[in-house]
Amino acid sequence: MDWLRWIIFVVIILAFALSFVMAFILLERRIVGKFQLRPGPNRVGPMGMLQPVADAVKILLKEDITPAKGDRWVHRLAPIVAFAPALLVFAVVPFQGKGPGLGFSLDQPAALADLNVGVLYIVAVSSISVIGMIMAGWASNNKYSLLGAMRAIAQMVSYEVPLVLSIVGIVIASGSLSLNSIVEAQSIPFILLQPLGFLIYFLGATAEINRAPFDLLEAESEIVASYHTEYSGMRFAMFFLGEYAYALGVSAIVSVLFLGGYKFPFGLLPQSFIWFLAKIFLVFFLMLWVRSTLPRVRIDQMMAFAWKFLLPLSLVNLLLVAAEGVSTIGFGWAAVGINVILAIAFVVIWANRFYRVKGVTVG
Amino acid sequence: MADAKKPLGQGILKGLALTLKHFLARPIITVQYPEQTLVHSRRLRGCDLVWDPERCTACCTCAKSCPQGNIRIETRLRPDNTREAVVFEIDHGRTMFCGLCVESCPFDAIHMGKASERATYSRESLVLPKEKLTISPERQPSGYFRPQFEAELPPQTLLVYGGRASEGPAAPAAPAGPPAPAGATPPAAGAPKEKVGVK
């Protein structure tokens, strides 16, 4: 009964995504608060756990405003276009693999659709959301929104390139585009096998979902709230939730691609979706940690970072992985040693070169 | 100036290490206000002015010293040739609590209050006539320019000492270097509400 399975998974994914997005909103505020020596929201419910609910209720009661001279229909559609891809990403994310796991056994991978082009699907779908941002920026008839949307385009188009190139390394190592096969292929987590790829993917993805230090898109000190300056109420909430849904999506994808998804590291414990969720939180914590420490980069620096730093490094990474694939080294522990050393060397050398060049970053 | 020769990325890593250290080791320094309160300064200029009709001779020095012209007094000659204030009115919505009236009063008849929670729903209710200006349990004078009150008030809690009182031998020796944890840890939900000091 395929359709029954689909319905069940749609429900699971919706419940998973929405509850995790709520949890992320709360966690972000609590964890960043802890980083800043304050407790964060702790008023509503036990330990502030109902804060997202209170926020949601408040935001739903707000008036839904459309700018008088804006493009009405585009303005209304934009949040939907921006939000929907965030949920679509989870369609191919495997929560648990085939076979026995912690607690129960499955006869096929626990994903809505284990697409054999899963990686491509994720890249394709996540590139859609920028259209929602552009629509919002355009339709708001607001200069901040327009500037934000233009930044969004520049950012998305630039970071897509190293992002995809770093995924190609994974695809070469695992020999498949299906996320489940990628997880299965990770007897050694790919973060060890391709540390450079992980770095590039993590930085690129941080930029793609507009999180610090690449949160230029919503640099509130510069362009107020960027493309959602003119949004309020429910429609603003969709942008807001969408952002966290992307953060969740990226955490999930990083866990799947680099951290071994639902597998416990080195197979010490049976596979389970619990490890997957734990890894998601770990990646998200990393993002929060970075966010609460680093200031924002400037737009030209960000573009330079994508094109002059990440892109060459991702090409190097690709070359390295391909060379290992065709040579006798393969993808074992020997490759781990070589890659870790080479990754550190490349990053240090290239970073020095990138940073010290006059006119690139230091004026 | 930062040294350009230092290995790259170490600045970011140092910052990350510091925030992680704070995340893991440092207690929360904010005071959870409704549950915890810090004791104010003994000289607090709270959002109150307290008037003592017994001592007031209706000399109007306070009204003259007020930069805002905010104290309204109408006086009357008593049969015994002294004066009394028939009307003594202060608009608490307009005063800036500079304390000049308290400072200038020759008979210690007007004091700063030590209350700090005086929100109301209407501006009109902030205009206090003389009946409402007198000392009452919730309108206590503070020690501002009134050493006789100052001595009786509890010592201020200071964040320099981690939210403890400002004097006495109990003031803890300073651990060298940063930082002084301040305030108690926030109460977990459901924990009994803790009162630091008095309101």
Added chain:
Amino acid sequence: MALRTEPIVVNMGPQHPATHGVFRMRVTLDGEVITDLEPVMGYLHRGVEKLAEARTYTQFIPLTDRMDYLSSMSNNLAYVLAVEKLAGVEAPPRAQYLRVIMAEMMRISNHLMAVGTFLDDMGAFHTPLLYMFREREKLLDLFEMVCGQRLTYNYMRIGGLSHDIPPEFLPALKKFVRDMPGFVDEYDQLIRENEIVLARTRGVGVLPRALAINASASGPVLRGSGVKWDLRKTDPYLVYDKLEFDVPTGAVGDIYDRYRVRIEEMRQSVRILEQAIERLPPGEVRSDVPHLVHPPRGEVYGHIEAPKGELGFYLVSDTGIAPYRCHIRPPSLINLTALRDMVLGMKIADAIITLGSIDIVLGEVDR
């Protein structure tokens, strides 16, 4: 078909998260590059100078609190020094030392706020700001202890101070002075060598030395441009000539230099505090000045090195109880005039942090 691009005119403010109040900038942008910037001010104009003419000399002191509300004590000090000069009175030695202590505490507090909000403008999501607020709160506690309020102190009086300090003040201040260098080190660890901060601030918003002098800039903005000009040294008032401290200066005049100057000034202020506490003489804190001062006919300009720069009060007396004319030289306003020159050709994000690095308070700019 000729390719031509049209500049966008973006109106930033008066309600904008990064303008530190109700400041407005009309920015002409070519893409992200600023081709023109026109500051528009006056949204917080309250006519403080005119109000002074309708107040006695003493009554005006609380109003000076409300100019630069982040360094009220320095405003008090500048004003009372000007009035004292006009009336020919002098504060007793203890009051002079206490005024130095207050002014330096105020400088630390103001610089903490300035650097914190400037990093906030840079997008450092409040973490440095909150670390700095931790110390600022301690200072505000101490201010509350001496004068009863945390923001609008109204502590200085003509001929001294309103009160002496309470006995528990000095131990607490000593503890603060002992701890503070460690905290400054902590801020340095967090941001000083951060590559993003360096990339954002070095060579950005440069105010060349000559321009800084011509624009009559003062305070950290001037010293960041490499001019060793500090009224505490060049025109000493109070007891600053008896205290040892250095005047930190920058080299290039960029945002990074201004930020470093502020951080170094905090260290110097701690030094001054240490010495002032040590030498604090006993005695009166208020000389015998009547409540209503009648200064002789004349005019006077009194200035101090406020945390933001040279804060001057120009007062004219017609022997009445109120100044005949009062004019204020606010450091924020004068420093702000150099903003346009600093940001032309920069990116819009640079303009924001340049504004942050000037450290303005709109209460003072518009008065």
Added chain:
Amino acid sequence: MGLAISFWLLAAAAVGSALAVVLLRNVFRAALLLISCFFAIAGLFVTLGADFLAMVQVLVYVGAIAVLLLLAIMLTREAATGSPFSRWRIGGAIASVALLAAMIAVFRATPWKVADQSVVLKPTTAELGARLLTPESGFVLPFEIASVLLLAAVLGAIVLVKEK
């Protein structure tokens, strides 16, 4: 049955949005509808069992080309009120009719191979890769030429921008 329904729905969506692209005055909305047209075509690829092609269609056309198109429109003044080139309307019409005629002629001349009725959904990626990159298939040279061409284009773009 399901495939047929989705085919007709997607085809209608594709044609409808394509028509809207041409007929709408508001260029920005036209571009948005172009995106929906791309999506419909990606859907058509899926119904044909070309999953890889569908994903690439979304990735390249929606994620890159359409986005750049929107950027160009956003940088254009008065985009909402229509094209400033309307005076070339007649020439445009002639050119499009000629193009349409040529395409119809080519369609009619091509000997189309018709697949058997049952479309089997099986992974195509590996096969595509093999077709493109194995010597037997004979596409290696065109593939490499295409990549050299792209490289040349990239370099050309850099040279053009570099002048200042």
